[in-house]
Amino acid sequence: MNPPRRIVIVDDHRIFRAGLRAELGGSVDVIGEASTVDEAADLIRQVLPEVVLLDVHMPGGTGGGGAEVVKRCRDVLEKVKFLALSVSDEASDVVSVIRAGARGYVTKTIGTEELLAAVETVAEGDAVFSPRLAGFVLDAFGASGLVDNVRDEELDRLSAREVEVMRLIARGYTYREIASELFISIKTVETHVSKVLRKLQLSSRHELTRWAEQRRIV
Incomplete structure (x- = not known):
């Protein structure tokens, strides 16, 4: 029991x-x-x-x-x-x-x-x-994903490029690898990450990864 x-x-x-x-x-x-x-x-x-x-x-x-x-x-x-x-x-x-x-x-x-x-x-x-x-x-x-696939207000604050960067960060990519993947500079990656953390009110890469995993958008 x-x-x-x-x-x-x-x-x-x-x-x-x-x-x-x-x-x-x-x-x-x-x-x-x-x-x-x-x-x-x-x-x-x-x-x-x-x-x-x-x-x-x-x-x-x-x-x-x-x-x-x-x-x-x-x-x-x-x-x-x-x-x-x-x-x-x-x-x-x-x-x-x-x-x-x-x-x-x-x-x-x-x-x-x-x-x-x-x-x-x-x-x-x-x-x-x-x-x-x-x-x-x-x-x-919407009928699909009821709770798990919700595009919540926080996610809607991010631009399409910021979502791309956030997803790659959550997958464990380094800044250099993200820059290569998206054909942008490492400095630009750093800027996007800073903006994402600020918009989502998170303080670290680890918190960002957990945030993305909880929404199953990794």
Whole structure:
């Protein structure tokens, strides 16, 4: 028998967190709770749960709510999966948190057994949405690749040439090899890399490689 999934509950209402913990019982292992963006990001990076049950609207950070939590944890998305659990069924909320990197979105009207099934689904790396919300995601991202092939807002900031350079960097090419491949100077490669890092708010080649791998655009 497999051990229960290790999860963190992120919601700014203590009573809701307590109720959810009680409702889920021993079916999951709740290893932590958080009520603000800052608390959540710090906790998640420390304990690395398998799944985070994430509210969309919450205080703290720079006002980005649940989407900001996911963005702050982008470097651990291979280990940690995010499932949005919210009272909101607004298309903008659904799209923003999925665009940030969450694997699913369900509303708080969901039943216990359905929620446990959703936790298991995202833990395995698949996407899950409440039926009505799936349409928002399809409209925003298209039917192919639902989550994995999303061209998110960050990628759209890059020029075609910057995307080429970013992809080659992620594949392990040296600056000299990129310059040869694209028929440009090494100095130009360095300039493109600097611009890409700045636009994506990344600090190193390693972070850039992980960013590209998570979106499967290497």
